[in-house]
Amino acid sequence: MDQQELLSLLALKKAPLIGDIMAKRLIRTFGNATGVFEQQYKDIAAIEGIGEKKAQFIRNKDGLFAKAAKELEFIEENKIKYRVYYNEDYPERLKYCVDGPIIYFEKGNINLDNPYTLSIVGTRQITSNGAAFLEKFISEIAPLQPIIISGYAYGVDILAHKMAIEHGLQTIAVMAHGLNQTYPRNHAAHNEEMLQNGGFITDFWHTDNFDRKNFLGRNRIIAGMSEATVVIESASKGGSLVTADLACGYNREVFAVPGRVNDKYAIGCNELIKQSKAHMLTKTADVPYILGWKERDVAVQKQLFVELTEDEKLIYRYLKEHKEELLDLIALNIKQPVHKVASLLMSMELKGVVKPLPGKRFQLV
Known part of the structure; x- marks a missing residue:
């Protein structure tokens, strides 16, 4: 330029x-x-x-x-890369955000060619249940190789980044300050792994220090770059709910993990679902199913030893006998609702057991 x-x-x-x-x-x-x-x-x-x-x-x-x-x-x-909103290398989804930055800065090993991008956000005080769900979610969605985007904060953010790295996924941290700093400071211990497996982006200058008023600017990039935002846990107020609202404003999908009504860090997610701002997320397969990630251009890694649920075994035996079949006919013959069978098939697809065909048909891999 x-x-x-x-x-x-x-x-x-x-x-x-x-x-x-x-x-x-x-x-x-x-x-x-x-x-x-x-x-x-x-x-x-x-x-x-x-x-x-x-x-x-x-x-x-x-x-x-x-x-x-x-x-x-x-x-x-410092060999900082920058992206300008009217250039071809600017993230495609961010181009459609009216308030997307005119220029932002990045460092690391970031490749934005992958169309599958998920933002994962939530409370800084993640519970053991929230952590377990998040770890299971990323391990199960890893075969689809999505980019995982978050804000490098305590709790949900840093766990999402660490789990993405553990499963070989590219992960991007969007910062609320310049690229010459790390906040929280003790997360600097993860910087090198982040740089090798993705990196950091911000639209703040190196003279801009961490400030809470910068969160809104940071959150709009998290929501804007992603095809969907996943909220793991949230209290009644918090930055993750702001990110979810921004994602809704950009006409992106939002998913929220429900919880018990009396749990402090389930309140925000339950409200998102109640207000129809988010899909209820109870299992990993919900995300690729709703986003239409069936026809994909990344390979699903078939597992050598696959554990199937009893309902999944019904589908497996049916397809083994019939080779390939329509979704509706599978549901009819195994006597299960269509929506449930669709979810089961997506779970089996993630496990590398079945693959989708045109016209809502499925066959064993």
Whole structure:
């Protein structure tokens, strides 16, 4: 990218009162970020939604460019990669978020070609039940090789990252500060593994320290990059519920693990389900089934020794005899509801036992 355009993008990113939505409007109006700073103050102020107060940044462009030059120096010295919203390498789903960052920064070994992306969020005080569900969930969905995205915080976040690494999945941590820092500090012990198996992204400068007010900006990227957001546990208030709301606003799927009504960290998930903001997530197969991950371009690893439930054994014996069959006819012949059989088939698919065919037909692998 032309260095002047990069400096202009950085300067526009730091312009007071502008933000990403207004920045995109200005770039759209004047052709690029460089063009924005070539305009007269009155022409900027005349743009709908800008006005005289917000247009003040153009009068202080020298100060903005001085700061941008220092950030560019950090980017170059530390070999920080950046992605710009109008370039091809920008995450496809994030392009459709009106408030997606005009530029963000990353380091690590990140490959965004995989279409399967899941955000996993939840409480910092994860319970033993929540941890057990999360560990089982990632181990069972690992054959589909999704990218796991979270916020590197205590509790659900860090466990999601660690389990993703354990199962050979790419994992991305979205940070609420610059890439020269790690928060929480003791999570720095995981940085090297993260860099090898994914990495870190942020739209904050290296001069931006950790601040709770940055969480909303961080959470919009977590929700925006993902095909779906999974909430493991949440109290009645918390950042994971904000992320879920953002995902809903982006028309993405949300899943929530239900819990007992009196459990503190089940309240948020139960409310999401009750308000029809989230699908009830009771088993791993619910996610690929609802997301339509049946026709996939990544190989499912067939297990050498597969444990099937009694209901799954019914399906296995039926397909062994009939070779391939329609979903509805399988359900009819084993005397089970269609929705239950669909879920069982997805579970068996994840285990590498069956594979889907066109027209809702299935056969043994």
